[in-house]
Amino acid sequence: MTEEGPRCPPPLAGSRRAPAAGPTDPSPGRRAAPAGGWRTATVRGVDRPTPRTVRLRLEVPDRVDHLAGQHYVVRLTAEDGYRAQRSYSVASAPGDPLVELLVERLDDGEVSTYLADVVEPGDQLEVRGPIGGWFVWTGDRPALLVGGGTGVVPFVSMLRTAAELGRADLLRLAVSTRTAAELPYVDELRAAGALVVTTRERSGIRPPGRLTAADLVPLWEPGQTAYVCGSTPFAEAASQLLVGLGVPAADVRVERFGPSGPA
Known part of the structure; x- marks a missing residue:
C-alpha cells in the first residue's frame, strides 16, 4: 500500500462465493441484529490456513459489534471505476478487537483472487457490516x-x-x-x-x-x-x-x- 491509498485491482471478472440472501428480521421476541455502514478497514493480519484460503484480520474504525453468524461485504474498485463486492462470514467473536474473515480463493473469482494473492498487512479495504439477521446465534439458546x-x-x-x-x-x-x-x-x-x-x-x-x-x-x-x-x-x-x-x-x-x- 502506498501513502495515497490502497492498491486498486485491475478490472475484475469471474464468479463469486457469497451467502445466499435470507430473511433479515429476527424471530418474534428476539432483539434486532446490528447493522453497520461502509468503513475503510485496515488489514492487520494475513495468513493462509489452508492451500486455498486466506484469513484476513481487519481493524474497522467505529465498528458496530456483530452477532455470531453475520457477515461483511468487501468492495474493490478498479482504476477504471469498475466495482465488485462479495460477502464473507465473520469468524471472530464480538469481543475480538479485530474482524476476522476467511476467504476461499476461486481461480476465476473477481474478488477472492485479489484478497488471497495481493492484499498485505497495512492495506486498506472498503467494508460494510455487520449484515444479516436470520442466520445469527445470540448466545442464549442451544x-x-x-x-x-x-x-x-x-x-x-x-x-x-x-x-x-x-x-x-x-x-x-x-x-x-x-x-x-x-x-x-x-x-x-x-x-x-x-x-x-x-x-x-x-x-x-x-x-x-x-x-x-x-x-x-x-x-x-x-x-x-x-x-x-x-x-x-x-x-x-x-x-x-x-x-x-x-x-x-x-x-x-x-x-x-x-x-x-x-x-
Whole structure:
C-alpha cells in the first residue's frame, strides 16, 4: 500500500462465493441484529490456513459489534471505476478487537483472487457490516451446527462467542470436508468437540463417507435450533437429513454458498 491509498485491482471478472440472501428480521421476541455502514478497514493480519484460503484480520474504525453468524461485504474498485463486492462470514467473536474473515480463493473469482494473492498487512479495504439477521446465534439458546467445508466459518464465530460467554455447552457441531487438511480451523473445531467427517480419506477408524443421519442423532436434542451452512448441494442434503430425523423445518436455518449467476 502506498501513502495515497490502497492498491486498486485491475478490472475484475469471474464468479463469486457469497451467502445466499435470507430473511433479515429476527424471530418474534428476539432483539434486532446490528447493522453497520461502509468503513475503510485496515488489514492487520494475513495468513493462509489452508492451500486455498486466506484469513484476513481487519481493524474497522467505529465498528458496530456483530452477532455470531453475520457477515461483511468487501468492495474493490478498479482504476477504471469498475466495482465488485462479495460477502464473507465473520469468524471472530464480538469481543475480538479485530474482524476476522476467511476467504476461499476461486481461480476465476473477481474478488477472492485479489484478497488471497495481493492484499498485505497495512492495506486498506472498503467494508460494510455487520449484515444479516436470520442466520445469527445470540448466545442464549442451544443449537446444532452442521457445516460443509468453508461453511464452518460462521460456526467458528458461534463457538468463540460461546467461549466468551462461558456457554460452550449450548453448541454441538458436525462438519463435513473432503480432507482434514482442506478444512479451515480444523484444530479449533476438534478442540471444541466437533464431529469432523471426511469424504476422501479415513478419519480414525471411520472410512471415507458423507455425513449421515446416524451421525446427527447423538447431537440432536429438543429445543435446539439447527444451523446449516455450506455449498448448495451440501446445504440441501443436510437440511433433508435433519427434517427426515424429525427436526421441525421452522427450526432449521440455512445459509448456502456458491457461484453467482447473472444479476
